[in-house]
Amino acid sequence: MGGGNVGAQVGRSTAGELSLPDLIPGEKIKAEAFMAAASKTLMISQESEQQDDRLGKLPDDVLISVLKHLSLRDAVRSSILSRRWRHIPSVLPDIVLDVESFEPNKDDGFTSTVSDLASSNMALAQAAKSVLGRKSDRPIGHLAVTFYLRKESMAIVRAVDDAMSPAVGGRGVVAAELTILGEKMDFLCNGSDMARNGRRFLSYFNACPGAFAGLTSLHVESVALGLSDIPNVLRTCEKLESPSLLNCDSGHGTVLTLEHPQLTDLQLCSCNTVELRWLPKLAQVACSTWVPSQDDRCPLLFGHVPLLRSVKLSTAAYVTYPVLLLSKLLANCTMLSELCIDFDSHRIWIEPEGPAQLAPLLQNLRIVTLDNIFEECDLTWTLFLLRAAPLLKTLQIKVSSHECTPLPNEMLRTFICEKKNIKWEPSDFKHNHLAVLEIHGFEGGNKFIGYIRRVMEAAVNLEVIILNDELCEHCGFRSTTGYPRTKKERDLIRKQISEGSSSATSRDVQFCEMSLEGRKKIVD
């Protein structure tokens, strides 16, 4: 630091006692020169009395970058700091309003009474009107509102509708998301609850079609709509890209048929069979805990989905589920590059198949993820996917020694299949493309070492084996036994793995520990 900075440093300090070493550490400056500079700046700083308001001097865009890290409520409150901040609530580009943050006292969601829901929902309606009703020439970049499917929420949908229409003085919205929560948990809803929810949803829809026309993302829960209402809703939601449906249907045993030019991501949970009849832009679909059909239909029926790349299926196996054959499920779906199947630490509900039926369907598959295989289960069966997918590059499996989602209802537990081991051995085969084998929940011992050796035997070009410990991203559970934590243990595992390799090339073995933020750290 040069002597030229002395003035600036003195100016910053309003305190009377200035000591030379504090001001210019490590620098030698003549005392007279220093005193002259100091007294001069002291006079100036005494004149201006106060320190600078550096924050207020930043341009609006930078203030917005600061406020985006705060909750909307805190960001809006900044308006009271000084006149400089008066207009800030009107120019915030991200508006996220979540009914949960309006709850009178936060609880676990199971014990809250309906009146609590009502009061937080009404508080949210107030906030929505206040913050969305502000005029400004800056459009809202991202609007996300989460509220309950209740009568008074009409006011929220109206506020969203107004914000979207510059014609009535709204700011305009680039991307809008509505998350409409059911008042009751989905598995507690009976047919008449769902019908009532359906009527409520349609009342919003009919009163404010403009709000729905501008949506890019929509989540609804426990809503039953008439068969003719669905195409109508989809047609109006013309910008919709990411719908998420939880427990929605049009009556027991019906198939929900989807046709839409813009949908790219689809999430389904606890729905009947869904037919993806004409979704030309659909890229990924996730489907969990479906309602099995009586006539043995698959949870998803694939129609015209030329861009579909990724399918994720996750559920525990319920006693009413037939065993699923991938060759039947994916019958129309040859472009798939990512397949993820999550067993929720319960029985394996797909059946290994030979390559004859499966290989034509998996010809483009690059990544397979098998999540939450229960701890006691054998692993060799997973090779049927490697066998049938010649271009597979990455095989990820996760073995889970705990159940993290507690079943919401003890009664549901009786509907879950007992765990049963799968014994399945592929005939000898070679695979040329597999480069990465990644195991989460790895433990030392014959089961894993044997499995890794078996994969290495088939996958002649395997480059890296990544072994992670078990850390559950949902509940934070970390397995304390079995994972090699010391250098000595890790070297032993490496030795055991390479002993099984017949080829001369040694594969890179990495040990990684996961952090709760989902970050992976290579430890060795």
Added chain:
Amino acid sequence: MEVDKGKGEAEETRKVAEADRDTVTLKSSDGKLFEVSKEAAARLSTVLAGMIAGGSIDDNGTDLKQIGSEALENVVDYCNKHANSIPSAALISSSISFNTAPFKEPEEWERKFVDRLSHDALFDLVEAANFLGMERLLDVTCHKISEMMKGKSPDQIREVFNIKNDYTKEELEEIRQELAWAFYDD
């Protein structure tokens, strides 16, 4: 890639004048020179990327009249640290993810980097990052400022940032009513 070169100690390296260098020299408002890897500068700063692409980089020191030497030293330091901490490709897992976070939390070194700054140095760096179009550095410094605001009352925030309350009593009342939902527990 020689990312290790620019260490801010420009006095010695200045004399090295090669025709095809992989570093650029930047000159602060008070005339100090700093050297930084061209690759990192172009990747982290849209303004420097534009200048490098447009050939308006001066080998004897590109003038950045808006940035003081202390802030520029921090900018260069940040570029070097960033270049050295790129996560390896093997770390980027390719599992199916349906939600992508728009803002990545500051890494530990980024947190340390901004935590050691004085109040004024932090704001100098915010201004420099904004001027140079350094999105990530601006994000990390703004995140730091937001943490200084979090959980504080308006009065406490005014004190931290020396904000003068220039509202009249009536105006304050009006704002509180307008935004009653945000002030219900005050």
